[in-house]
Amino acid sequence: MSSNPKADENNKKIERSPYHERQRQGLCALHTLNCTFQDGAFTKKDLDNICFELSGKKWFNPHKNYSGFYDVNVIISALRKKSYSLIWFDRRKKISSINFSNVFSFVVNISTNFKLCWLVLKSYWSHWFSIRQIGDNYYNLDSKLTRPQQVQNITDFLQPYSINPNCHIFLVVSEDVEKEKSWLIDDESTTSD
Template structure:
């Protein structure tokens, strides 16, 4: 259940008093982002995501939802299906909206999609791919759980951090919410004045 991600639910943390943080392996940043988001190394496996790819395109000779060699590089459709299996939804944040109106208490976490250079060992190639990064609150502090980091990084002000990220047209922000919150639309405060009048 997605609700096990409650902000003060310590039982999903895999390190005593610490934070679960998967580091980058092959092209598995989507897998790492999901497991880091759920703070659980058993949330998903590569096999789970590969099975989702096959479910999404069962007749495809070359599956369009992962890399040609099957090493990862999963697309957003795989992430969405994976989250739906945990009773969660993704909200693609419209950059025209005011990020300050996000209802953080109703958002379970964030996934950023950012461009990254492609490297082969120590050689960096002039090819850019997309990279998935999880951000979530743990023990009242938000953390950047990027699998390319050596360790989780504390985020002083998550709204400022997210604003800076989405200033780039190359970056996209996805909100992870429970299915109930998604349906109710209560992840965003559309009009404070209207709500106050209703109350």
């Protein structure tokens, strides 16, 4: 039995097809949050308001760009409004160090690089998507997919992202799980060399 009754309760509630939003504009962070909570929990206006709360600027806000791409600070603030936290997963640890039963959802961020002949330019654009357990199965809820894709093995699915230098894995956990650090299995053998 999980020590996170809130996550268990939310997983049990969902017996239908997973909620999924398709990509529009640069709103992948919005889609990620809504797929994480399996409803239309947030709107673009909600995230724009969070940006304003963070910086006080409506125009040229450092937490979003003109097409709506939102940075990690907006996702953190939105999750806090729902009593959840975002934990950055240290790639030096093995995926097997995660206590999956205490993780509400996973969020992956993939940065893109642009190639111009031999020159590789780092982009400030990146893509957010979530992976969530619904019932007994995990689903990739990437807004670039036409529909959610069932994940056969969550460890195998996350592994390539954990070693890709252009990717970051984040864990969405309840505030209690964050405080207790119970999202992590305390085992020295789970750290990579």
